[in-house]
Amino acid sequence: MAFLDSPKIVSSRAKFADSHTLARYLETGGYEGLRKALTMFPEQVAAEVDAASLLGRGGAGFPAGRKWSMLRKSPVSYLVVNGDESEPATFKDHYLVERDPHQLVEGVIIAAYALQVTQAFIYLRGEFALGLERVQQAINEAYEHGALGRKIFGSSFSLDLVVHPGAGAYICGEETALIEALEGKRGFPRIKPPFFPAVTGLYGEPTVVNNVETMSNMPWIVLNGGAAFAALGGGRSAGTRLFALSGRVRNPGVFEIEMVKNTFRDLIYDPQLGGGVIDDRAIKAIIPGGVSAPWFGPELLDLPLGQDEVAEKGSMLGSGSIVVMDETTCVVRATWRIIKFFSRESCGQCTPCREGSGWLERIMYRLEHGGGRIEDVDLLLDLCDNIAPGLTWPPQQTTICVLGPSMPSSINAAISMFRDDFYAHVQHGGCPHD
Amino acid sequence: MTHFRTDLRQRAVELVSLYPRARSAMLPLLHLAQEQDGYVTDDAMAEIAELTGTTPAEVRGTAAFYDMFHLEPVGKYVVGVCTNIACLLAGGEDLLAHASATLGCSVGGTSADGLFTLEETECLADCNIAPVVQVNHRYVRTTTPELFDALVDDLRHGRLDHDVPPHGTLIRIRRSGGLRVDPEELAGERAEARAAREARAATEAK
Numbered sequence: 149m150a151f152l153d154s155p156k157i158v159s160s161r162a163k164f165a166d167s168h169t170l171a172r173y174l175e176t177g178g179y180e181g182l183r184k185a186l187t188m189f190p191e192q193v194a195a196e197v198d199a200a201s202l203l204g205r206g207g208a209g210f211p212a213g214r215k216w217s218m219l220r221k222s223p224v225s226y227l228v229v230n231g232d233e234s235e236p237a238t239f240k241d242h243y244l245v246e247r248d249p250h251q252l253v254e255g256v257i258i259a260a261y262a263l264q265v266t267q268a269f270i271y272l273r274g275e276f277a278l279g280l281e282r283v284q285q286a287i288n289e290a291y292e293h294g295a296l297g298r299k300i301f302g303s304s305f306s307l308d309l310v311v312h313p314g315a316g317a318y319i320c321g322e323e324t325a326l327i328e329a330l331e332g333k334r335g336f337p338r339i340k341p342p343f344f345p346a347v348t349g350l351y352g353e354p355t356v357v358n359n360v361e362t363m364s365n366m367p368w369i370v371l372n373g374g375a376a377f378a379a380l381g382g383g384r385s386a387g388t389r390l391f392a393l394s395g396r397v398r399n400p401g402v403f404e405i406e407m408v409k410n411t412f413r414d415l416i417y418d419p420q421l422g423g424g425v426i427d428d429r430a431i432k433a434i435i436p437g438g439v440s441a442p443w444f445g446p447e448l449l450d451l452p453l454g455q456d457e458v459a460e461k462g463s464m465l466g467s468g469s470i471v472v473m474d475e476t477t478c479v480v481r482a483t484w485r486i487i488k489f490f491s492r493e494s495c496g497q498c499t500p501c502r503e504g505s506g507w508l509e510r511i512m513y514r515l516e517h518g519g520g521r522i523e524d525v526d527l528l529l530d531l532c533d534n535i536a537p538g539l540t541w542p543p544q545q546t547t548i549c550v551l552g553p554s555m556p557s558s559i560n561a562a563i564s565m566f567r568d569d570f571y572a573h574v575q576h577g578g579c580p581h582d
Numbered sequence: 583m584t585h586f587r588t589d590l591r592q593r594a595v596e597l598v599s600l601y602p603r604a605r606s607a608m609l610p611l612l613h614l615a616q617e618q619d620g621y622v623t624d625d626a627m628a629e630i631a632e633l634t635g636t637t638p639a640e641v642r643g644t645a646a647f648y649d650m651f652h653l654e655p656v657g658k659y660v661v662g663v664c665t666n667i668a669c670l671l672a673g674g675e676d677l678l679a680h681a682s683a684t685l686g687c688s689v690g691g692t693s694a695d696g697l698f699t700l701e702e703t704e705c706l707a708d709c710n711i712a713p714v715v716q717v718n719h720r721y722v723r724t725t726t727p728e729l730f731d732a733l734v735d736d737l738r739h740g741r742l743d744h745d746v747p748p749h750g751t752l753i754r755i756r757r758s759g760g761l762r763v764d765p766e767e768l769a770g771e772r773a774e775a776r777a778a779r780e781a782r783a784a785t786e787a788k
Contacts, residue, residue, distance in 0.1 A: 189782075189783065233707050234704070234705060234707070235705070236666045236667050236668070236704070236705035237666075237667055237668045237705060237709050238705070238707060238709075239707040239708055239709050239710065241707070242707040242708060264775075264776070266768045266769075266771075267602065267768075273707070274609075274613065274648075274650045274719065274751050275650070275706055275707070275716065275719050275751075276707075276719075276751075277718070277719040277720055277751040278720065278721070280751055280752065280755075281754055281755040284755045284756075284757060285755055287757070287760075288755075288757065288758040288759060291758070291759040291760040292758075292759065296760055297759070297760045304771065304774065304775040304778060305775060306768055306771055308760055308768075309760075310600045310601070310757075312606075312609070312610070313609060313610055313613055313751055313752065314609065314648075315609050315612065315613065315648035315649070315650040315651055316648050316649030316650035316651075317647065317648050317649065318704065329609060330606055331603070331605060331606055332603075332605035332606045332607065332608030332609065332634060332636075332644065333605075333608070333644060334643065334644055334647040335647060335648075351602065351603060392709065392710075393710075394668035394671075394709035394710060394712065395667075395668055395671045396671055400668075400709065400710040400712070401710045402710070435667070439667055469709075471667055471668060471671070473671065477671060481670070482667060482670065482671075485665065485666060485667060485670050486666075486667060489666055489667075489704055489705070492704060493704065495647075
């Protein structure tokens, strides 16, 4: 049985048609978190976020409080919000920027106050045309309301907030590539070390990069206290989280539920959540956290939706997006499409990723469309081993960023789980499902 | 004479002023150029180079990296159909083939009347209403062939001009206030605020 009694922390306003307006926001407690934060010392605000044990909601799941405390020794120059949401089947930030832009803006102002930053940027993927409008509108209204600009709400704190449009590049979700794009360059991830923008970020200065959902949690955390947030969830996975469910389910969508208290089965089958598989078919496999994550079979459906719980089983909760594939799904076609995506989106800096993705895509193409060979299956794994040696999880790095070594996940999972499906494609001379 | 129209030139200057360094305005300015001309022209790139303190080659090199920037003319409406994983599972490939037949152009091509360009896109982050279709980066939510054909009819007859503006993502909402202030002034304020806080902390500690 799904556990659905937890508070709605970031999706409480979505039920209103005008949830994006300042009027609705103010009517429902908007900017109260900021007013409270401004009565506290910045260090106290940061301490509340630390106490909340909020894991970053972008995909890597790094504790947000610790990301900030790495910088407390030296002044931070910039706060940058990552709204480049491009991981296939991830659509929770899209939901937040369109439905509750003021909540995001308030969260950013609170975080900027905690970090004592006077310049912040919200980077949104360019395809969010409506989201860009809504966030810009919210920023305009926040300036008029006195929540942004000089001497916010009469305090001594000032902040300038700029919304920055991306232009169609998955790689810009990688925080150093995002910073390059914000500097007006190609979205090439930067060579590490330094590993964190906290050391060398925007214009070479210390920069904090946080995800849209992470920021949207800030008003609630400040109003209710970090402890109240940490009391939700379980283990290291505190609070609620937005899960984006898609694929072969009756009721795909974004659902805010408490972490760990619910399982994949709850999310997929509960009538108030996914509502079960279309036509009551059996599940063949699920992708538990974006297409960079290794797949799970139906035997793991009772696993709790928690970061460590999923990691222990050799995958990741990642961006919180879950894709359901049923018994009618051709896993070879699904894998080919995922690899085609990586091949298109490789930025081209590193050989294993640039060349490897193209080779993998061509082999997957011929398996799916006819012309595949029996030895292709092991050739795929050999190629994957060159991109991420040992095919371990998390993958070994051979490249500047994690895009390349994320590619083998789906191929390795699909072959491990459904090797016979690949052979059937070879014997059939193409896809038997066509 | 600038290549940007007078109103957009003023907007371009405003955009540059939002950032600590002019080059940061590169992507917004490229969007702006595309909104004016439908694609990024050589003249626009030259002007953007001047505005951002770069060369036209650097502007082209940057623009070419990003999928949303077109360096050659495209249709009035750029129709994107997603076939990535969630949309694949919802029949995105069939809808793309249908779109190609309805619009009379291949994927990546432009219809003979110059009205439509068709693209196969990567995930557009609206996966609960799959397959996802965008026109000029507006979600149109036409998940079936019938809905798609009705959309094309509406577009042809100008019935969606309000929902689907011409190219670009920045056209409808402008930044209305809070243009950048002198960073030194802010740094001074920040130092003052820190001193005040430390004084307050010292008082409270006593």
